[in-house]
Amino acid sequence: MDLFTLVSLILIIAMLIAAVVAAELKDLLSAAVALGVVSLIVSILFYILQAPDVAITEASIGAGLSMAVLIFAIKHTERWEK
């Protein structure tokens, strides 16, 4: 197994863990942060798959601006899932 496959596998497993954590957490603010981690790992994967422009967009939109929208929504509703 070469380095590329190894790094990709580690990143994909970390991404899956973060995605499951985001779905399972009762604290919605932490779940939003876990979702941001998913976006960040996806953007690193885009970068090592040689799509740097998509990586920049994913990092700023996925991990930055959409997090702001989610946190805004949580601030105006409730933090804990019933």
Place this chain on the structure above:
Amino acid sequence: MKRIVAAILAILIFIVLALAFVKIPFGNINLSDYHYYNPITDKQTSDSVPQHYLVDGKKDTGSTNIVTAVVVDYRGFDTLGEVTVLFLAATGVGSIMYIFEKEKRRKVRRANAVVETASQLLFGFIVLFGAYIFVHGHLTPGGGFPGGAVIASAFLLLYLAYPRFHAEHKTLNVAESLAGLTFVIAGLLGLLISGSFLYNFLPFGVPTYLFSAGIIPVIYVAVGVKVGSELTGIVDAMMGVRE
């Protein structure tokens, strides 16, 4: 029960996606090995659209970044539609948030000193990086949309660090309108000069130089400013506190 159904659905979607992805040849392929059916000449041909973009893209548009060549030159009209969709989305967010304007909390807590100082130091560099991305859109990976998003995220940092900060709506509106106008006027000038909308009428210059590729950098700077001011407007509608 609900969770089991959800898991089965997720696995099914994954299998369908995986089957679709198996067919895509990633990585280094020799495009001339692939043959496509040309309905006009009724023959199998190796001269395909992607091959044309990859081989003749630099000659046709003067842009070394083929993605930009496709987005702004070959498919420039689609990009105008895309920018319009983003404009409508920003308008929608603004009009919905206007209803909540009165209910916004007056009491705001200051962020701590580390966040304030770090955002002061980083803001200029992030805006500079965003501007770099869209000014060099025809040379290096990136372009108007990522550049505008990076600039908007710099403003988001300011909103988080200084709860009382808000961008001037008039400035944002003027920047956005001028950028949109530049895009449409560049397209109409192409229509006047050569008879096709968004025709690349400026000289191409030498590829890999900053002033090259005709109207592509002009349009991408306009798109970058437009996307940046629209996304900043959305952030302002959500995060800004009016006194």
